[in-house]
Amino acid sequence: MKIASWNVNSLNVRMPHLLRWLEAAQPDVVGLQETKLEDPRFPFEELQALGYSSVFSGQKTYNGVALLARGIAIEQVQIGIPGFEDDQRRVIAATIGDVRVINLYVVNGQSVGSEKYLYKLRWLDAVRDWIADEMRAHPRLVVMGDFNIAPDARDVHDPELWHDAHILTSAAERAALQRLLALGLHDAFRLHHDEGGVFSWWDYRQAAFRRDMGLRIDLTLVSDGLRGAAVASGIDREPRTWERPSDHAPAWVQLVSALDQRG
DNA sequence: ATGGTGGCATGGCCA
Numbered sequence: 001m002k003i004a005s006w007n008v009n010s011l012n013v014r015m016p017h018l019l020r021w022l023e024a025a026q027p028d029v030v031g032l033q034e035t036k037l038e039d040p041r042f043p044f045e046e047l048q049a050l051g052y053s054s055v056f057s058g059q060k061t062y063n064g065v066a067l068l069a070r071g072i073a074i075e076q077v078q079i080g081i082p083g084f085e086d087d088q089r090r091v092i093a094a095t096i097g098d099v100r101v102i103n104l105y106v107v108n109g110q111s112v113g114s115e116k117y118l119y120k121l122r123w124l125d126a127v128r129d130w131i132a133d134e135m136r137a138h139p140r141l142v143v144m145g146d147f148n149i150a151p152d153a154r155d156v157h158d159p160e161l162w163h164d165a166h167i168l169t170s171a172a173e174r175a176a177l178q179r180l181l182a183l184g185l186h187d188a189f190r191l192h193h194d195e196g197g198v199f200s201w202w203d204y205r206q207a208a209f210r211r212d213m214g215l216r217i218d219l220t221l222v223s224d225g226l227r228g229a230a231v232a233s234g235i236d237r238e239p240r241t242w243e244r245p246s247d248h249a250p251a252w253v254q255l256v257s258a259l260d261q262r263g
Numbered sequence: 264a265t266g267g268t269g270g271c272a273t274g275g276c277c278a
Contacts, residue, residue: 009278010270034278036270061271062278108278116277148278203278205267247269247278 001097001255002026004236005144005218007033007105007201007248011064014246015043021239022050027252028070029096031103033146035064042066057089065092065103065145072097084126091127093134098258099226100138102131104145112170120148124176132183139225140258143185146201146248147219149173151187154196155216168217185221188233188253200235201248209240218251229255 004027008014011032022030035042035058042056051070057079058064067074078093080086093102104127109120135141150169156162162169181187189198199214208214222230232254240249 013270034270061276110277203267204269208268244269 001028001099001257002252003029003031003099003101003142003144003220003255004250004252005031005033005103005146005220006239006250007146007218007246009034009036009246009248011035011037011043011066012041013244015046017239017242017245019046019050020242021236021250022052024238025236025250025252027250028072029099029101030068031092031101031144032066032068033064033103033105034062035066036061037064055092055094057092059087059089063089063105065089065105067092067094067096067101067103069096081123081126081130084123084130086123090123095138098140099255100134100141102134102141102143102145104143104147106146106148108148109167109173111167112165117167121172121176124173124180128176128180128183131180131185135183135185135223139223140229141185141223142226142253142255143180143221144219144251147177147217149177150215150217151177151190151219155199157197157199157213157215162215168215181221184224186224186227186230188220188222188230189216189235189251191222191227191230192233198235199249200251202240204247218248220251220253222253222255226255229258231256
């Protein structure tokens, strides 16, 4: 089962890219972020025509998340963080086959110390508490999304610029990510790759992609119970080279089934 | 450090 996460930065604009990429990459499960459209406008039928069923939680202009699955039912759908009041559509979770999947669009935070930054830290606390419960209920858990946090210095093009007081790399943000991982989650990319300089996001400005000035902020986390099943992972840079691209590239993890694991 | 590019409620906002 191939599971991928992609911040599309407007599904209205990026639908041709999504369709092209689904055909090329053949993922079984996809989490989308920044769909930026209300639920009645979600392109359910177009995706269905490609074999993908979908669930979604969107709003105008900002945020918006969705889960797609091909050939597997999407069940027990959860929208938002239980008990955490939030108008922003950033969370959707579902059971897909024998895996619980949580798709997150983590708060960006704007700048360290800003109101949005404090919201980011509160939001990360709430999501951690909820995921702790989800872990207990679902040992086979994937948490994916645009985390808006680069885990360590290998995940930024310039560690002197992206330092411990900068948004997306600050000490408090990284500590919050570590507290999430401490529940028993693993950054799937780091199970298979030690090297730095592999990125998932490049700013539209300053020709950042051409100069490979990026960050790795799009993550797929797997629970202890899935660690052995995660056989490959990566980031697909190709859609970032297409005309009028999203500023993010898809991040993916390949899981072998429980039956395959037992051999 | 600033400002740059892109998306959308096309006028500031968010990223």
